[in-house]
Amino acid sequence: MNKKENNYAFIDSQNLNLGIKDLGWSLDFEKFWVYLKDKYRIEKAFLFLGFIPKYQHLYDALSTYGYILVFKPVIQNRDGKIKGNIDAELVMYAMRELNNFDKAVIVSGDGDFYCLIEYFYELHKLKAILIPNKRSCSTLLSNFKQYQEYLEDKRKELKK
Numbered sequence: 001m002n003k004k005e006n007n008y009a010f011i012d013s014q015n016l017n018l019g020i021k022d023l024g025w026s027l028d029f030e031k032f033w034v035y036l037k038d039k040y041r042i043e044k045a046f047l048f049l050g051f052i053p054k055y056q057h058l059y060d061a062l063s064t065y066g067y068i069l070v071f072k073p074v075i076q077n078r079d080g081k082i083k084g085n086i087d088a089e090l091v092m093y094a095m096r097e098l099n100n101f102d103k104a105v106i107v108s109g110d111g112d113f114y115c116l117i118e119y120f121y122e123l124h125k126l127k128a129i130l131i132p133n134k135r136s137c138s139t140l141l142s143n144f145k146q147y148q149e150y151l152e153d154k155r156k157e158l159k160k
Contacts, residue, residue, distance in 0.1 A: 005041035007127050008101040010094045011067075012086060012108035013049040016151075019109060019132025023152050028160040033065045035158060040105050040127055046093055048086035050074035087112045094120075103127035107151075111138025121147075 020027045036042040047062060051071035059069055072089055074082050087110070094104060094116055104120050106113055109131035120126040121144060129144055131137045132151045141148065151158065 009045040009105040015108040026160040109137035111140035
């Protein structure tokens with residue numbers, strides 16, 4: 001009898017949204033959740049994002065699809081731009097959950113996650129790295145080519 005896979009996804013929502021937006025389309029998060037479950041056997045998907053009250057309806061929808069939302073307070077810089085870097089939260093949650101999943105899927109092309117990806121690789125706990133946009137993928141991740149998938153190639157399946 002085959003053991004059911006218990007894989008978790010850790011999603012850098014800013015990298016995902018900006019990477020896809022830069023390609024000229026919008027991601028359908030409901031389709032993306034189904035894709036993660038079907039292809040990667042994801043049981044839990046942690047979506048890291050900055051909290052902005054006016055987007056509560058979006059957060060409610062994302063929760064309904066099945067994502068576990070992890071918020072970080074945001075700040076506004078001098079230019080009025082909203083900033084809510086979630087890198088530390090994603091790494092902390094991934095490490096906190098380490099013993100609860102078989103393999104991890106990291107959704108980001110950000111090289112800041114290199115050490116986490118390398119560690120999961122060494123532990124044989126890395127399932128995949130889903131990179132939203134080839135052009136914005138860090139060269140630091142090139143050591144893990146065999147784990148990379150580009151979401152831009154899945155436009156037909158995942159477009160809103």
